[in-house]
Amino acid sequence: MFTSATAFHCSKLSTGIDMKHHQRSQETLSVHAGKDDRSIGVVNAIEPSSAFHYFDEQTQLYPRYFNTPNQRIVAEQLAQLEGAEASLVFASGMAAISTTLLSLLAPGDHIVLQEALYGGTDALVRREFDALGIEYTFTDCNERELLAATKPNTKVIYAETPANPLLEIVDLQALAEGARRKQIITVVDNTFATPICQTPIRSGIDIVLHSGTKYLSGHSDLSFGAACTSELLYKRILDKAVLHGGNVNALTCYLIERSIKTLAVRVQRQCENATQIAHALSEMDSVEKVYYPGLKRHPGYEIAASQMSQFGGMLSFTLAEGLSSQDFLQALELITPAMSLGGVESTVTVPALTSHKAMPDEQRRELGIHEGLVRLSVGIENVSELLADITQAIDRTRSGSVPKRRVQVFDAL
Numbered sequence: 319m320f321t322s323a324t325a326f327h328c329s330k331l332s333t334g335i336d337m338k339h340h341q342r343s344q345e346t347l348s349v350h351a352g353k354d355d356r357s358i359g360v361v362n363a364i365e366p367s368s369a370f371h372y373f374d375e376q377t378q379l380y381p382r383y384f385n386t387p388n389q390r391i392v393a394e395q396l397a398q399l400e401g402a403e404a405s406l407v408f409a410s411g412m413a414a415i416s417t418t419l420l421s422l423l424a425p426g427d428h429i430v431l432q433e434a435l436y437g438g439t440d441a442l443v444r445r446e447f448d449a450l451g452i453e454y455t456f457t458d459c460n461e462r463e464l465l466a467a468t469k470p471n472t473k474v475i476y477a478e479t480p481a482n483p484l485l486e487i488v489d490l491q492a493l494a495e496g497a498r499r500k501q502i503i504t505v506v507d508n509t510f511a512t513p514i515c516q517t518p519i520r521s522g523i524d525i526v527l528h529s530g531t532k533y534l535s536g537h538s539d540l541s542f543g544a545a546c547t548s549e550l551l552y553k554r555i556l557d558k559a560v561l562h563g564g565n566v567n568a569l570t571c572y573l574i575e576r577s578i579k580t581l582a583v584r585v586q587r588q589c590e591n592a593t594q595i596a597h598a599l600s601e602m603d604s605v606e607k608v609y610y611p612g613l614k615r616h617p618g619y620e621i622a623a624s625q626m627s628q629f630g631g632m633l634s635f636t637l638a639e640g641l642s643s644q645d646f647l648q649a650l651e652l653i654t655p656a657m658s659l660g661g662v663e664s665t666v667t668v669p670a671l672t673s674h675k676a677m678p679d680e681q682r683r684e685l686g687i688h689e690g691l692v693r694l695s696v697g698i699e700n701v702s703e704l705l706a707d708i709t710q711a712i713d714r715t716r717s718g719s720v721p722k723r724r725v726q727v728f729d730a731l
């Protein structure tokens with residue numbers, strides 16, 4: 319029972335099932351991990367309390383202590399899916415990222431990160447770390463550069479794979495081994511891959527972070543984050559998390575718990591659809607280049623094939639010279655132009671005008687993110703209908719018959 323636990327690392331949540339579940343498949347874990355053995359129903363209860371009786375002096379349940387029943391259920395689900403000893407759940411991906419980094423880094427320490435990084439993480443480092451006295455180096459998106467940029471005071475290497483928006487791949491095992499030799503902690507943002515496609519901790523990575531706002535939620539209706547790691551690092555992150563207060567409420571936890579039960583089937587369908595769309599786009603005259611790690615000519619294909627069970631639901635492409643990406647977005651009828659990703663509905667964005675808009679032009683160009691680049695988050699719809707929508711939108715873009723209805727969305731950003 320929760321109430322008699324003294325420390326609440328997740329495998330104590332349901333003592334009867336934890337070890338068995340560590341040997342189960344991701345599909346089965348998605349459905350069954352985190353079952354609270356106090357619950358007499360098939361699903362767990364929602365316990366919204368922020369005030370709890372205390373039954374012994376060592377157990378104080380409180381939302382900002384990250385130990386309330388619904389928080390621990392989701393933490394258990396994610397720990398099992400990621401193959402972690404423990405995990406903490408947060409109110410957003412950025413809460414998980416900022417608290418984790420600030421628990422690992424002190425003034426005088428150094429962190430190495432890849433250039434191709436989620437915009438919020440990039441901004442956190444560039445805008446906040448100087449004032450905190452934390453040094454940082456950004457490198458190209460591969461394990462060799464990340465390892466080569468370390469210094470005697472490097473404490474953390476931070477990676478995202480596949481990376482946004484060009485889906486570059488970092489070799490997780492090589493990164494983990496190289497970093498371990500130098501006693502540097504490795505942190506990987508696994509938002510794009512999800513634990514259905516990739517489990518970095520099983521490749522030796524120390525900490526996995528998530529923006530659960532994306533695939534874990536899967537329904538574009540909530541904000542959530544997580545950090546999955548060893549029990550030792552978990553305690554270090556928890557110490558800071560309690561102070562930073564990025565905890566998530568019970569109702570959101572319940573929605574995430576519910577979403578995770580369908581994570582495996584959703585992501586599998588998204589990966590299948592993305593693979594078909596990537597191949598179809600590659601054949602189109604009006605498409606110049608397709609970025610998808612499941613395509614054999616993608617530079618990260620070999621590593622992706624070795625460390626991912628599927629290649630993910632995200633892909634990017636550039637239209638042929640002269641075709642406007644904004645016209646293309648406006649011409650789509652089924653696929654929705656939207657900033658976020660990972661939902662059951664397919665969404666599309668032009669990173670240069672949205673997620674990477676704040677980046678200086680030169681840096682953006684160096685990264686290969688120009689205005690013709692379109693990023694697609696593939697949903698679970700019928701793939702023929704998705705392809706038909708893309709084809710009709712390209713045709714109308716080429717013929718110049720695109721209505722101007724959605725342009726203000728981007729003007730407003």
Ligand SMILES: *Cc1c(COP(=O)(O)O)cnc(C)c1O
Pocket residue numbers: 410411412413436438478482507509510528529530531532541542543
């Ligand atoms: C969205 C996102 C984040 C930030 O998550 P929030 O839930 O918006 O705070 C971090 N990393 C990646 C890869 C993301 O896509």
